[in-house]
Amino acid sequence: MTTELLNHVLRQGDRALVLSHRLAQWITHAPSLEEDMALANISLDLLGQTRHLYTYAGELEGEGNDEDYFAYWRDAAAFRNPLLVEQPNGDFAVTIARQVFHDHAALLYWESMTESADVTLGALAARARNETAFHLQHSTGWLVRLGDGTDESHRRAQAGVDALWPYTSELLDADDEGELRSSGLIGKPIETAWHEAVADTLLNAGLHAPIDAEQCAGGIHGVHSEHLEPLLHEMQHLARAHPGASW
Amino acid sequence: MSQEQFDALIQADERIEPDDWMPDDYRSTLVRQIAQHAHSEIIGMQPEGEWITRAPSLRRKAILTAKVQDEAGHGLYLYGAAESLGTPRSELLDRLHTKTQKYSSIFNYATPEWADVGAIGWLVDGAAIMNQVPLCRCSFGPYGRAMVRICKEESFHQRQGYQIMLSLSQGTPAQKAMAQRALERWWWPSIMMFGPPDSASSNTGRSMAWGIKRYTNDELRQNFVDATVPQAELLGLTPPDDALVWNTERGHYDFGEPDWDEFARMVRGEGEIPDLRIGVRRAAHDDGDWVRKAAAAYVSKQAERSAA
Numbered sequence: 001m002t003t004e005l006l007n008h009v010l011r012q013g014d015r016a017l018v019l020s021h022r023l024a025q026w027i028t029h030a031p032s033l034e035e036d037m038a039l040a041n042i043s044l045d046l047l048g049q050t051r052h053l054y055t056y057a058g059e060l061e062g063e064g065n066d067e068d069y070f071a072y073w074r075d076a077a078a079f080r081n082p083l084l085v086e087q088p089n090g091d092f093a094v095t096i097a098r099q100v101f102h103d104h105a106a107l108l109y110w111e112s113m114t115e116s117a118d119v120t121l122g123a124l125a126a127r128a129r130n131e132t133a134f135h136l137q138h139s140t141g142w143l144v145r146l147g148d149g150t151d152e153s154h155r156r157a158q159a160g161v162d163a164l165w166p167y168t169s170e171l172l173d174a175d176d177e178g179e180l181r182s183s184g185l186i187g188k189p190i191e192t193a194w195h196e197a198v199a200d201t202l203l204n205a206g207l208h209a210p211i212d213a214e215q216c217a218g219g220i221h222g223v224h225s226e227h228l229e230p231l232l233h234e235m236q237h238l239a240r241a242h243p244g245a246s247w
Numbered sequence: 248m249s250q251e252q253f254d255a256l257i258q259a260d261e262r263i264e265p266d267d268w269m270p271d272d273y274r275s276t277l278v279r280q281i282a283q284h285a286h287s288e289i290i291g292m293q294p295e296g297e298w299i300t301r302a303p304s305l306r307r308k309a310i311l312t313a314k315v316q317d318e319a320g321h322g323l324y325l326y327g328a329a330e331s332l333g334t335p336r337s338e339l340l341d342r343l344h345t346k347t348q349k350y351s352s353i354f355n356y357a358t359p360e361w362a363d364v365g366a367i368g369w370l371v372d373g374a375a376i377m378n379q380v381p382l383c384r385c386s387f388g389p390y391g392r393a394m395v396r397i398c399k400e401e402s403f404h405q406r407q408g409y410q411i412m413l414s415l416s417q418g419t420p421a422q423k424a425m426a427q428r429a430l431e432r433w434w435w436p437s438i439m440m441f442g443p444p445d446s447a448s449s450n451t452g453r454s455m456a457w458g459i460k461r462y463t464n465d466e467l468r469q470n471f472v473d474a475t476v477p478q479a480e481l482l483g484l485t486p487p488d489d490a491l492v493w494n495t496e497r498g499h500y501d502f503g504e505p506d507w508d509e510f511a512r513m514v515r516g517e518g519e520i521p522d523l524r525i526g527v528r529r530a531a532h533d534d535g536d537w538v539r540k541a542a543a544a545y546v547s548k549q550a551e552r553s554a555a
Contacts (some may be wrong), residue, residue: 021300024312026294031535033289033319033326040316054305057544068304092538148548149541156537235534238361239303246418247305247411 004180005118006060007080008072011174011220012080012109013053017071018228019102020046021235022089031092038138042099045131052124058121072239076228083219084167086228090160093146093153097160104197105190106129107132112187121185133208140201147205154206161202162210168198170217257458262388265331274458276450277387278332279348280459281555283340285325286350290343290524292318294358295306295367303361310407311364317400324396328389344529346521352513355520362415362422362429368408370430370437370475377471378399378441409478416482423483430479431487437475438502439510441468447507472500 023043030036031088054067084102089095110132113125146157172191180186218224239247253269256262263269296315302308326336342348353371358364379398387452415426442448442464454460462470472491479486490503512518 024299024308027299027312027315027319028289028292029486029531031531033323035535035538036292036319037316037323040312040319043310044312044316047305047312051305069306072303092422092535129285145545146538146541149544150537152537194521204526229433234300238301242303242419242421243421247307247414247418 001179001183001185002060004177005185006057006121008174008177008180008186009057009060009121011080013057013070013084013226014079015085015102016046016053017050018079018231019085019098020044020050021231022085022087022095022098024185025089026095030113033085035092039095042135042138045135049124049131050127055118056124057227068239072236076224076232077222078226079219079223079224081219081228082167082170083216083225084164086225086231087164087167088227090163091156092142093156093160096139096142096146096158097157099135100201101142101163101164101168101171101198103132103136103139103192104201105168107136108190108193108197112190112231115184115187117184140204143201143207144205146217147202147207157205158207162213163206165210165213166216169215170220174220251312253289254547257386257456260384260386260458262391263386264388272453274332276454276459277390278334279523281325281329281332281390282342283349283351285322285329285339286343286348287354288318288325288501289461290321290350290528292322292356293524293527294354294356295364298358298361298364301361303363307411313344314368314404314407317404321393321397321400324393325390328387328393331389340365341534344525344532346516346525349514349516350524351440352510352516353436353440354524355513355516355518356432357520360425362412362425363432365408365411365415365426366429366433368404368406369412369478371440372401372404372408373475374440374471376405377467377474382459384458384461399496412482412484416484426482428466430482430484434486434488434515435505435509438468438472439505439507439513441465441471443510457555469499472502476500 014052019045023039023046026039027043030039030079041198050071057070058067060135084098087098107129110129111127113121114129116122116125143157146153148154172194173189177186181189194203199209216225219228239245249268252275253263253267256267266472295311296320299308299311299315302311303458326339329339339348343350358367369436376398379394379401382394383391383398385394412426412429416424419422442451445451445465448464451460451463455463457470476486476491488503490501492501493499496500515519
């Protein structure tokens, strides 16, 4: 069971880290100073969640590995994040669509985790849920403004939704975590609630989900798109150039 | 209000507020100074922001993200203070993008190594604090009040920079060498952040009379050197100045003459970095145009709907 739980915790930590990194790439490039601040803030919250999750992963693993080990010393194939979060930022609409899909899933996930039989995850969930509620407010607020703004913003928002929809199924309930669920370590399935919530946001934004988009998956099993490796290379190269150093 | 009342307020060391009468020169001096300060904050996000995705530990990454986020916030308060004098942010940003207003030339130096992030925090933010603490008492209310908050955050920035330098200087030989290189790159530029020598500073006299500026460039520069040299000693690093020596008689460090020709070149914006920095700013602004238009269109649609 510990192995399954470790795998689950790494999936969540990797998801938060990779998305945090993507959002950090926006800093100084955002459409306004307010957005530079907002995206940095969300990135920072996700990074905080990552650090808690990785520290806990180290405890579960019991081999003395700290948060930085999991971030800096594993290769892409060891990362367990869903493909969605490693997708490139694209334009602001792509980033916002990615956030909407992610934030709805993350909020439902953390809400369900507040009841986890695992005390550490339950405590983290209480904080992460509140943070994620703000992130969702930010992302859905923007998707509605973009969907119901100008013709150009509507077109870009729909393109963002279309481009990222294929990566959404993997955000939902993993098929190999049944035992964790039945033992109460992770919460109830989120799939139905996610579809309802996302449909509601898309409706408010005057946007729609693509009709027969094929779903891509694999990230949570370590099978990634070509986008993760360069991201990790950038993130890890300095730490790896100085093995054993403290910073 | 009149010139007389304005002079009386300045004399009594009280605040001038946005709606008060003020001389045109006072207003334009402040708009220029506050806008340049705001521009410096947002351009200053770039050299460090580029290191967020490469920071060598999660803790450093978090601290650096928070710092760069603070700088965006400082930019916002300062543009707000400048707006209270009647110049909108969009106009000030245009002046930055068209290079008709300047930002601190310190951000036209390169940050090729991680240790530069440490040196910027320690030295550049350290020098900025010395320049800025007196501005908390600036005669113009909104600027002075913005500076109170900014200075508190700058002091955290300075400490995190020094901490980076401390970790590096106590680390592996390669890390310590990186720290020494960064000190060598940033020492003289930081010393020149206080501006030209008093003998050559055209604006100092008037700004001091108006209570915008409280100490001269050379006074601040000496304070900075006196505070920083012992910090370098603690790190075991050596500032690149052979003339640096404690003068018992003066109770201050003597130090060498900065290369004012280089300073002038940097202020004129020579070299490739200014175009790079402004290019990033303009691209962000231009790429974000459709987003800002969408937000504005949405607001007017909502207003129409609620009116209907």
